[in-house]
Structures are given as structure tokens and as C-alpha cells.
Amino acid sequence: MLGRRANCVNFIDELQRDAMMSKAHMLGYPRIGARRELKRALEAYWKGESSETALLETGRQLRLTHWRAQRDAGLDFVAAGDFSFYDHVLDTSALLGVVPKRFGWRGGEVGLETYFRMARGRAVAGDHGETYACEMTKWFDTNYHYLVPEFEFDQTFKLSCNRLFDEVQEARAAGFNVKPVLLGPLSYLWLGKENRAGGRNFDRLELLDRLLPVYGEILLRLKTLGVEWVQLDEPALVLDLPQAWKSACESAYNRLQTGGLNILLATYFGALGDNLNLAVHLPVAGLHIDAVRAPEQLSTVLDRLPPYKILSVGAVDGRNIWRNDFERSLTLLEAAKAKLGGRVWVSASCSLLHVPYDLEAETQLDPELKSWLALAQQKLSEAAVLAGALNQGREAVAAELAENRHAQEARRSSARIHRPGVKARLETVDAGFARRHSEYAQRAATQRRALQLPLLPTTTIGSFPQTQEIRVARRDYRAGRIDEQTYRERMREEIRQAISRQEAIGLDVLVHGEAERNDMVEYFGELLEGFAFTQHGWVQSYGSRCVKPPVIVGDVGRPAPMTVEWTQYAQSLTDKPVKGMLTGPVTVLQWSFVRDDQPRETTCRQIALALRDEVADLEAAGIRVIQIDEPAFREGLPLRHSEWNAYLRWAVDCFKIASCAVSDETQIHTHMCYAEFNDIIEAIAALDADVITIETSRSRMELLEAFRAFKYPNEIGPGVYDIHSPRTPAVSEMITLLSKASRLIPVERLWINPDCGLKTRNWPEVQAALENMVTAAKNLRKSFSHAA
Numbered sequence: 001m002l003g004r005r006a007n008c009v010n011f012i013d014e015l016q017r018d019a020m021m022s023k024a025h026m027l028g029y030p031r032i033g034a035r036r037e038l039k040r041a042l043e044a045y046w047k048g049e050s051s052e053t054a055l056l057e058t059g060r061q062l063r064l065t066h067w068r069a070q071r072d073a074g075l076d077f078v079a080a081g082d083f084s085f086y087d088h089v090l091d092t093s094a095l096l097g098v099v100p101k102r103f104g105w106r107g108g109e110v111g112l113e114t115y116f117r118m119a120r121g122r123a124v125a126g127d128h129g130e131t132y133a134c135e136m137t138k139w140f141d142t143n144y145h146y147l148v149p150e151f152e153f154d155q156t157f158k159l160s161c162n163r164l165f166d167e168v169q170e171a172r173a174a175g176f177n178v179k180p181v182l183l184g185p186l187s188y189l190w191l192g193k194e195n196r197a198g199g200r201n202f203d204r205l206e207l208l209d210r211l212l213p214v215y216g217e218i219l220l221r222l223k224t225l226g227v228e229w230v231q232l233d234e235p236a237l238v239l240d241l242p243q244a245w246k247s248a249c250e251s252a253y254n255r256l257q258t259g260g261l262n263i264l265l266a267t268y269f270g271a272l273g274d275n276l277n278l279a280v281h282l283p284v285a286g287l288h289i290d291a292v293r294a295p296e297q298l299s300t301v302l303d304r305l306p307p308y309k310i311l312s313v314g315a316v317d318g319r320n321i322w323r324n325d326f327e328r329s330l331t332l333l334e335a336a337k338a339k340l341g342g343r344v345w346v347s348a349s350c351s352l353l354h355v356p357y358d359l360e361a362e363t364q365l366d367p368e369l370k371s372w373l374a375l376a377q378q379k380l381s382e383a384a385v386l387a388g389a390l391n392q393g394r395e396a397v398a399a400e401l402a403e404n405r406h407a408q409e410a411r412r413s414s415a416r417i418h419r420p421g422v423k424a425r426l427e428t429v430d431a432g433f434a435r436r437h438s439e440y441a442q443r444a445a446t447q448r449r450a451l452q453l454p455l456l457p458t459t460t461i462g463s464f465p466q467t468q469e470i471r472v473a474r475r476d477y478r479a480g481r482i483d484e485q486t487y488r489e490r491m492r493e494e495i496r497q498a499i500s501r502q503e504a505i506g507l508d509v510l511v512h513g514e515a516e517r518n519d520m521v522e523y524f525g526e527l528l529e530g531f532a533f534t535q536h537g538w539v540q541s542y543g544s545r546c547v548k549p550p551v552i553v554g555d556v557g558r559p560a561p562m563t564v565e566w567t568q569y570a571q572s573l574t575d576k577p578v579k580g581m582l583t584g585p586v587t588v589l590q591w592s593f594v595r596d597d598q599p600r601e602t603t604c605r606q607i608a609l610a611l612r613d614e615v616a617d618l619e620a621a622g623i624r625v626i627q628i629d630e631p632a633f634r635e636g637l638p639l640r641h642s643e644w645n646a647y648l649r650w651a652v653d654c655f656k657i658a659s660c661a662v663s664d665e666t667q668i669h670t671h672m673c674y675a676e677f678n679d680i681i682e683a684i685a686a687l688d689a690d691v692i693t694i695e696t697s698r699s700r701m702e703l704l705e706a707f708r709a710f711k712y713p714n715e716i717g718p719g720v721y722d723i724h725s726p727r728t729p730a731v732s733e734m735i736t737l738l739s740k741a742s743r744l745i746p747v748e749r750l751w752i753n754p755d756c757g758l759k760t761r762n763w764p765e766v767q768a769a770l771e772n773m774v775t776a777a778k779n780l781r782k783s784f785s786h787a788a
């Protein structure tokens, strides 16, 4: 009798102790597979080369591996529902039965076929239900893309996919303590769009009333499965939300039926800002905040958090690959613990979806660099160590802390990071670096005389088809199968062909074709100092697509010219001007993992200076037209409007530092491959490029409105050839587009070019389209000279 009672007391003690303990957990884990297993399984399935069973099995294995990694690292929960066969927003749509009519879904379970059709327009090769896919767009300010939910005026919601519940059961059956993860109702609606076809004007927020009961149902079902904590992601709370959405958020969480289930409301990618009070007071059991992007919000949150709530502090960076600074994190976490005791949990700032898997796979990186990095697997351990320090005191993890401190110190003073020459030069940059000698109007006259271009000059955006031969040559060279001289000769052969083709087609400003570039950022990164490259550092971009961003480790310098030889060679083959081709500083920054030990702005300025030297060398080598691509200029915009100006100021400045070293005679082009300019048109104009080429063909020139309304002063090449499509646009189509453009922009300032680079197309397509483009230009020139 006594014995049983003692046991019982022990048990209660244990429960209480457990409640006093800080837990470590993750908001989500990568899903593509450490060796991109999911990519391969998906692509085989889509091609009809493997079965659905095989695909499902790959998914199951990956989940198991990911859960084991989380548990073995010492986390208290594993996340479920973060796995996806394509995209987690699409998963949410499937779960809620939000399937646009064109996919022919008739209710019931949303199976993989419907699911992939929504993602890709078709499920597998030879699909008869083929239609256009759901729109894809960037997930907040990451390079991950989600599928935009489409809502009908009479949209209904109904539990329509069991995968989440199956996966929770799967985890529990395998003995894991599982915390399901689900996109919250507010963010889900926010990320979607209304289908207003047929003049149905409505606001998707009105759908919340219909949506909430289904969320209630999901939560109750999770409860029945034995779940204690559910994570609802509401990243929309770090955005500028209209008042109606804020109020809706409050009432939604007041109405959500949880049946006693604990909700952890997760916010990430920035500060809660004006939504802080709202987030802190929502009637849920816990709140997660991003303490990497916005550590300053911690103290306010601590002041205002109701006493019953737990606070999950995202102290480990989920967006970057640097090793955590334990000292800094513990300062934050211990401050939280002082107020909240065991109610502090430890996590990464956001899901680990945005970082590669495992540093251990990187056998080519040297030990010094490796000691500064942490990928997903390492970040799990970091969270566990931090939680250990909170629970057992710093002494319990003294060895880890000492080792971490040592690595941080080494990084802070390492010569591979700090190049005094680069820093000193940055100090010399003044306003003069970002100013051309004369105004555009004067430059334009000089350039007209120097370049002798016809009205409506024709050009392309840079790359030509990347043929199998090109890829093989690059691969052979890298692998050491061919020597440098052989490789050079192959590239020169490509350049010769590209030039002669362009001359035959009759283009006015030629390009060398970019055969030597595998990727527009990687190419420059490999030639600049301060960059490092991983072998397996893949991050999901969308569906089965991954990118492997370079790592900007230290001060950026340019040891030698990077493009001069190729460009000069191309120019030696023709009398027409050849356009030098560079990737702009903002794009290099945006598409890399960047240093976290100095502001992004500083890193960007260093890249700009390196490019400035390249521009000067190109000019000195006789290149009279130089294009600096900035396709990522817009995506660098901060999530909050209040921070836009600061970003735009330095981003514009960096472009100008890179481009302004040249004489009036040298023509600077830039290129951006998207169509939204309305809200940043002033910054675009401030770049003061002589010519900007942009994507317009798909929007049928609509976006040119922005350039007209603002009275954009310089030259513009609105794309007339949609390079995403294998279709050859007819001469008449291009004439129609250009006539439209000429009503918005004076014809003297118009160029004719494709929407973007041509590397993904094949030569027959490109040849036909460019011939039509040149014919269109000739016809238009005739009609304009008659009119004049």
C-alpha cells in the first residue's frame, strides 16, 4: 500500500518536473531528402517510370529518417505534417478541400492525382485531365515557392485529405512524441487569392466563418489521436495586415474549438511589430517568435505574455547556415527563463526547410570553415544543447559551450573572412562612385553616335541554349577529364557559333551566349574571393526543384577579371557591338547564403565594388555595351513596407557603384525578369541604367503602364517573346505588342528583345523566334519612318 502511494508521489513529482522543463523542438524539417531522394522519386513517378506505392514508400522512409534525427538529437517533439510531396500550402488546400473546378475533382479524398494536377497542370506523363496549374509564388521573403490557394465566391471547406492524420498515427506508432504542424487559418486565407471570374467580387476574408469549423474538426481529430500540442503557423502576423484581418484573427482564435488541445501559434520571418499585442493575447497555449530576425521583440513579449502561456524562442537561425552563437542565444533564453521558468521552449527561428541537410556530407569543405557552419542536422543539436543549458545549467553543457565560443572567436578574427584591403576600399566610396558623368539625355546622344544603332534596336538577354555538348564540356573540365586549353577551345567554338547565328539573324546588339556559365550567381561566386560552395547543400525551391546557393563567407574581392576574355573574344569576331554580361550585386546577394556578422548592405557593397572593377575592365577591353542583370532586385524587398526605403536606397546605390565607373559612351543595360514594377518604379528609374529589359509578353504589355504613368526617362526593352513557352511567337503578334508599347513609351526609347535568357530553349525554337523578332523590327521601322 505504502509502496504504491510512494510511486504515485514520484510520478506526480516527475510530471511537475517535466512541466518545469524547457523543451526543444523544431517548427519543421527539410523534406527533399539528404540525397534528394524525394526529387528522384517524384520525377520517376511523373514520368510514369515508378508506381504510386514506390513514391509513398519513399515519403514514409524520409519521414522516419527525419523523425529519428529529431529524436536522436534530443528534441522533445518531432514535427509531423511538415513533410510534403510538393508544397505544404497545397497540402493545406487538399486537407480543406480547396480544389479549383478545372481539376475535375468530385469530392471525396483528394488523391495524389488531383494533387499533382493542381501543382503541375498534370499528374503524370500522358495525363488526360491536363489543365493549367495553380499559380506559384514566393513564400514570404524566401526562395521557396508555394501554390496559391484559389477561392471561389461560393467556396466551401470540407476535410478532404487524411494524410496529416495518417502521418501523425505513423509517428505515434513508431514511438515518437509528435507535434503536428499546420498552416493556420488566417495565413492560409491571406496567402490565397479570389477567383473573381464572372464578375463575382468578394473578399476571401469573408470565407473565414466557413473555414473555421473545419479547422475545429481537424483539431478535434488530432486530439482523438492522442496529440497534446499542435503547431499552427501564422507567419502572416509579421506582415502589415489590414485592420479587418487583425480583428478577424482575434475573433477566429476565440472561436476555434480546440477541445483542450494545446495550440502553439508560430510566427516567423520577422518581428510581430504592430501585431505583437494581438499575437501575445490570442487564447492559445503557446507562442513562437523569431528571435533571430527580431531578437529585440523578446523583452516586450516577455512583459506582456499572459502567465499561463509557454513561449517558444526561435534562437537558432532557420534561414542561414551559420553555427549558432550560444553565448548570444543563452543571453536571450536565460532572460526568458528568468521570467517564465520552464515555460520557455527552444527552437529555430522558422522551419528548417530553408537550409540544407547535413554538414557531415560536406567532405570537401575544410575543417576551419566547417567549424563555423550548422545545417539542419546540426541545428537540431544546437537547440538541444541550448535547452540543456536552460534545464541543467550552463555547467552541464560546459564542453559544448567552450567549443562553440572558440569557434565564434576564430571566425571573428580569421584572415579568410577579413580582408583589410576590401574594408579599406569600402571606406573610400563616396557619392561620386554612384554617379555617371552626364545625365541620361546627354549620354543617350553620345551613345547613339558611338553605337550607330537603328531605331528599335534588337538584342537578347544573354544566354543561348545550353546544349548537351556545352554541359558535357563543362562537366568534363570540372572532373579533370579535359584540360583547360581544350575546354577554352570548346567554349570559343560555342561563341563563334553564337556570333555567326546572331549575325545571320540580323540582331543589332549581340551577346557571347554564356556557355561557360552553369548558373548566373555560381559562376561569379567561384571567381570571387570570399565565397564557398557546398557539394550537397540543396534547398527546395518548388516541387522537386532545388537550388544550391553559394555561401558568402568573407569580404568579397575580385582577384582577376571574370568575363573579359570571353566577351573580348566574341567582340573580335564581329563589327556589331557585343554586350558584356554580369550578374548584379543585389542578385548575387539574394541568391546566396550571406554572412550574418555584418549587415547585408555591407556585403552587397563589397560585391558591387568587385563588379565595378569588372565593368571598368570590360570597357577598357573595348566593350561598349554592358548588361548588369538584377532579376532578384524586387525579391529583396523587406516584408514590412516601413523598411522598403532603406532597402531600396542601398540596393540602388550598389547597382550604381557597380555600373557608374564607365564613360558616357558606354551603354549600361540592366535586366529584370518579372512584371511588377508599380510600387518600385522610382527605384528602378534611380538605377539610371541606359536601357532596362523586362518581362512583359505574358502580361501583354500591361505592366508598361507603370513606366508610362511615372514617365520613365530612359530606354526600355519590353519582352516580346515568352521564353517560358516552346511556342514561336508570330511576327504579327510581336508587332501588335510593340505597337501597344509604342503608345506608352516614345519609340525612340524602345528596344526589341525576348523576355529573358534563352538557355532553357533549343536552337530551332530560338532561331525561329529571333528571326520573327528581327522581321517585326524591320517592319516597324518602315512604318515609323513613313509616319515621320
Ligand code: GLN
Pocket: 461, 462, 463, 514, 520, 581, 629, 631, 671, 672, 673, 756, 757, 758, 759
Ligand atoms: N543574362 C541572364 C540570361 O540570359 C539573365 C537570366 C535572368 O534574368 N534570370 O540567362
Ligand code: ZN
Pocket: 461, 631, 671, 672, 673, 755, 756, 757
Ligand atoms: Zn530574366
